[in-house]
Amino acid sequence: MDIILDQQKIMELLNNFTALIDVKFTLLDVQFNELLVTKAKHPFCAYIQSHPIGYQKCYDSDKSAFEKVTACRDQFVYRCHAGLIEACFPVIERDTVISYLMFGQILDNTSIQKQWDEVKERCSWYPGIESLEDHFFHLKQFDLHEIEACASIVSACTAYVWLSELVRSKEPNYAQRIRAYIDTHYHQPITLDDISAEIKLGKTMLCQIARSQLGDTVNKLIAKKRIEAAKAYLETTNYPISQIAELVGISDYNYFTKIFKSHTSMTPTQYKKQLQLK
Numbered sequence: 001m002d003i004i005l006d007q008q009k010i011m012e013l014l015n016n017f018t019a020l021i022d023v024k025f026t027l028l029d030v031q032f033n034e035l036l037v038t039k040a041k042h043p044f045c046a047y048i049q050s051h052p053i054g055y056q057k058c059y060d061s062d063k064s065a066f067e068k069v070t071a072c073r074d075q076f077v078y079r080c081h082a083g084l085i086e087a088c089f090p091v092i093e094r095d096t097v098i099s100y101l102m103f104g105q106i107l108d109n110t111s112i113q114k115q116w117d118e119v120k121e122r123c124s125w126y127p128g129i130e131s132l133e134d135h136f137f138h139l140k141q142f143d144l145h146e147i148e149a150c151a152s153i154v155s156a157c158t159a160y161v162w163l164s165e166l167v168r169s170k171e172p173n174y175a176q177r178i179r180a181y182i183d184t185h186y187h188q189p190i191t192l193d194d195i196s197a198e199i200k201l202g203k204t205m206l207c208q209i210a211r212s213q214l215g216d217t218v219n220k221l222i223a224k225k226r227i228e229a230a231k232a233y234l235e236t237t238n239y240p241i242s243q244i245a246e247l248v249g250i251s252d253y254n255y256f257t258k259i260f261k262s263h264t265s266m267t268p269t270q271y272k273k274q275l276q277l278k
Contacts, residue, residue: 048082077151107140174213187249
């Protein structure tokens with residue numbers, strides 16, 4: 001899947017996270033390619049991945065995490081194959097995961113010696129495992145509450161990343177689809193339920209996107225489109241105003257006149273007379 005990134009804004013966001021907790025954040029596409037990274041790999045991970053077995057184990061561990069996140073559509077905090085804590089978050093567009101955000105590699109605040117003993121067992125395949133010990137003991141430690149709090153904040157930010165279109169697919173976005181639906185169906189009765197069902201988006205989020213990205217409520221966007229169409233009919237045809245009202249999806253003549261005046265400061269009849277004077 002091809003995606004579009006606002007690299008500057010995403011890096012600002014991720015660098016802010018890194019500045020707060022001093023861990024690596026990575027944005028990846030659905031093929032698991034790194035798109036943006038806030039800092040270099042921790043030396044412990046770099047040494048592990050320098051070995052072919054370690055590289056494959058890291059890849060398989062990450063892939064398994066991505067698959068779980070894709071299946072559950074939610075964050076996943078886990079220990080990787082080597083025993084380090086990582087967290088993966090989905091960026092979702094139209095119920096489809098379009099990228100992944102990860103942070104790690106960290107330890108919890110239990111005995112670091114016990115964690116090292118477990119890592120030695122997990123990584124017994126690595127030649128000269130003791131050479132990793134110093135790097136391991138320089139990994140960041142967080143208590144479980146801090147890890148959960150960070151995960152919760154990052155998870156919320158993935159919704160912001162999508163809603164602000166910092167990451168989006170090259171397919172039409174929700175704002176474009178809302179606009180297209182109104183442009184195509186303005187001459188018919190339109191409800192929030194109609195648009196929601198067509199573009200597969202909840203009504204609350206639908207209204208939020210309309211306001212934040214299209215600049216108005218859904219009902220006002222529909223009304224504006226109908227008035228634009230009515231003005232075009234008045235400018236190019238001699239249709240009766242009652243017929244134009246029907247053609248733009250408003251069957252009540254009086255209501256049409258009221259809406260038209262609220263948008264143009266004149267009635268349809270006055271608008272037509274003004275056109276004739278030009």
